[in-house]
Amino acid sequence: SQTIHQWPATLVQPVGSPLSLECTVEGTSNPNLYWYRQAAGRGLQLLFYSVGIGQISSEVPQNLSASxxxxxxxxxxxxxxxxxxxxxxxxxxxxxxxxxEQYFGPGTRLTVT
Amino acid sequence: SQELEQSPQSLIVQEGKNLTINCTSSKTLYGLYWYKQKYGEGLIFLMMLQKGGEEKSHEKITAKLDEKKQQSSLHITASQPSHAGIYLCGAEIQGAQKLVFGQGTRLTINP
Structure with a gap:
């Protein structure tokens, strides 16, 4: 069966520091992959998606990048x-x-202080 | 761009009561997905609807897609505390392998 992992689970970082969040999938090959952000009390905002190695589509211009x-x-x-x-x-x-249908990981809660 | 509007935004019901959550699209739906999320966790896929008039059930949860394929409803019968959480609908964007989501409905079940 397929499993999707995310880490870390929680992260507290100061303003101006770098960020790296990782996601890995097991049990399937050549998947489409997606990054979303969910603000408090709001729906999901698609940030990036990828249909293959090195192929990244950015949905919202911002301070983030994906690889x-x-x-x-x-x-x-x-x-x-x-x-x-x-x-x-x-x-x-x-x-x-x-x-x-998309299958989601457990998520990472990021707090920037 | 396609937009999904969910109603109500929040819902408080007494345990054992029935409830309905609606998801309305600004464009024709080619695939409509229902998810459930517990606070601080990832989304759990519930079911997917494609055809106008289609209805699917899983345990006490039934989802329907209207004939015109612009609205879906999620109905819970005899609600239980385990049904509490955030319910989100997601729609396929035609020609793209991605989904757009509604803002979610927060369901609270009171004992």
Missing amino acids: RPQDRQFILSSKKLLLSDSGFYLCAWSAKVPPY
Whole structure:
């Protein structure tokens, strides 16, 4: 069966510090991968998605970047965090053929102080 | 761009009561997904609807997609404390392998 991991689970970082969140998927190959941010009391905002190694689509211009160095690894990064980067970050995967239901990781709660 | 509006935004019901959550799209729905999220956790996939008039059930949760494929409803029968959480609907964006989500409905079940 497929499993998706995210780490760390929680993170407290000062403004201006770098960020690296990692997501890995097991049990499937060549998945689509997604990064979302969920602000308190709000829905999911798609940040990036990837259909293959090195292929990244950015949905919202911002202080973050994403990379996919391996087929089942997706990394969310920032060189300098802003207070507005605080939130709950979720990684998800889906197959490349319909239906495109997405399966989510446990999430990372980031607090920028 | 496609937008999803969920109603109500929050709902408090007494245990044992029935409830309905709605998800309305600004465009035709080609795939509608329902998820449940407990606070601080990831989303759990509940079910997916594609065809107009389609209805699916899982335990005490039933989801329907209307004939015009622009609205879906999620109905819970005889609610239990385990049903508490945030329910989100997500819709496929035509021609793209990604979803757009509603803002979520926070469900509280009072004993």
